[in-house]
Amino acid sequence: MKFLARVTIVLTVLTLASGLAFAAGQKEAASAPKKTTITWWALSQGGGGADPREALRKQIIADYQTSHPNVDINLVMLENEAFKQKVQVAVQAGNPPDIFHSWGGGVMVAYAKAGMLRDITSYVEKNIAPKIGKGPLSVYGYDGHYYGAPYDMGAVGMWYNKAIFQKAGVTVPETWDQLLSAVQRLKSAGYIPIALGAGDKWPAHFWWTYLAMRLGGEPAFKAAYDGSGSFADPTFVKAGQLLLQLRDLDPFQTGYLGATYDDEAALIGNGKAAMELMGQWAPGVxxxxxxxxxxIGDDLGWFSFPAVAGGVGKNSDVLGGGNGYVIGKNAPDEALDFLNFFLSPKYDADLVKVEGVVPVVQGAESAIQGNANLEKIVNAVSKAGYFQLYYDQFLPPAVGETVKDAVVAMLAGKATPAQGAQMVQDSWKKEQGK
Known part of the structure; x- marks a missing residue:
């Protein structure tokens, strides 16, 4: 009996111990933070080999997880075309990644309208807007709502050869009329005033777009976009008229209608032409x-597109584009927190060194100190109240192609300014009717 009593006591103790251990385990499991997984699709540099873009992003993830051990971030690096195809398939399947690359504009808006993006307006306004200018941030918004944010945003502007300007006695033009006068003086001095690769079409569309911006400002574009106005309105017709006013001065190189963008860049790079209208990537090309x-090294300068007399657009309005990220519809709150972490001055500055981006986060501009042209571009972007993404990216693909076709048709004398503007409007109406 004594033996059985002892066995009973031992079993009881073991049962109690087991119960206490189980309860402690349950308590520990309950108190342990729940794991959250985030999928992040970013662009690789392509070309194979070690990718510094991926290395930097992995370091940012590691830094974030140091203070957020409950968050797992699965990074997927994709080449540009592969990314476009893969994300389109994911969106069509209704399962977009939590964070993925975006250039903003029309494609982003289409995803948002389809319900594939998370509306993060309140988070952006509280946490991200205070450190990124209104202009570049607007590229990742639509109709008062935000779906992401940029980390890189540059401006299209006038790149010019300072040595040629000096030899021809030309000063930097601040108005359209001054630009026309500069063209005439440069021609008289024996230089090609403006290089243009209209054979690739997109370089030419910058001219018409900027003229429309200076003439009508943001209200003209918004009216055409929302249907209260039209792309055939006087603003856009007048933009074509001014473009032909420039063309009639014969400012471009011989054969510009068939020339490529590389032809355009080479004319500037070899000191043969005085100006080109191009984005922030121009010096490298x-x-x-x-x-x-x-x-041409230090002889290269940059200035904003000139003002147009009588136009309501501000000279601080900027045409440009860049890179950023949007948030998928099913993304957890941790994805927003990580995006905000990514958009820190330190990492935006690191991106300048790794990818050559034009930083948009306040404090990151220290990474481009000493580069006078980039400093001007960053200043222009940060102060832009109206930042217009390139028409051929903001508008649906079919309409963007029509814009480019219409501009080249006007330059080639195959369409009048009114006909060119109507081409764009007809394409826009057709797209809206789908």
Whole structure:
């Protein structure tokens, strides 16, 4: 009996111990933070080999997880075209990644309208808007709602050869009329005033777009976009008229209608032309396409597109584009927190070194100190109240192609300014009717 009593006591103790251990385990499990997984699709540099873009993003993830051990971030790096195809398939299947690359504009708006993006307006306004300018941030918004944010945003502007300007006695033009006068003086001095690769079409559409912006400002574009106005309105017709006013001065190189963008860049890089209207990437392309491989170095300058007399658009309004991320419809709150972490001055500055981005986060501009042209672009972007994404990216693809076709048709004398504007409006109406 004594033996049985002892066995009973031992079993009781073991049962109690087991119960206490189980309860402790349950309590520990209950108190342990729940794991959250985030999928992040980013663009690789392509070309194979070690990818510094991926290395930087993995480091940012590691830094974030140091203070957020309950968050797992699955990074997927994709080449540009592969990314476009893969994300389109994911969206069509109704399962977009939590964070993925975006250029903003029309494609982003289409995803938002289809319910594939998470509306993060309140989070952006509280946490991200205070450190990124209104203009670049607006590219990732639509109709008062935000779906993401940029980390890189540059401006299209006038790149010019300072040495040629000095030799021709030309000063930087601030108005359209001054630009026309500069063209005439440069021609008289024996230089090609403006290089243009209209054969690729997209470089030419910058001219018409900027003229429309200076003439009608944001209200003209919004009216055409929301249907209260039209792309055939006087603003857009007048933009074509001014473009032909420039063309009639014969400012471009011989054969510009069939020339490529590389032809355009080479003319600047080799010191043969005085100006080109191009984005922030221009210096690198000019250098690589020049015979020396170095471009024109310190002789290269930058200025904003000139003001147009009588226009309601501000000279601070900017045409441009860049890179950023949007948030998928099913993304957890942790995805927003990580995006905000990514958009820190330190990492935006690191992106300048790794990817050559034009930083948009306040404090990251220290990474481009000493580069006068980039400093001007960053300043222009940060102060832009109206930032217009390139028409061929903001508008649906079919309409964007029509814009480019219409501009080249006007330059080639195959369409009047009114006909060119109507081409765009007809394409827009057709797209809206789908």
């Amino acid at each position: 000019q250098a690589s396409d020049s015979s020396s491989g170095k471009g």
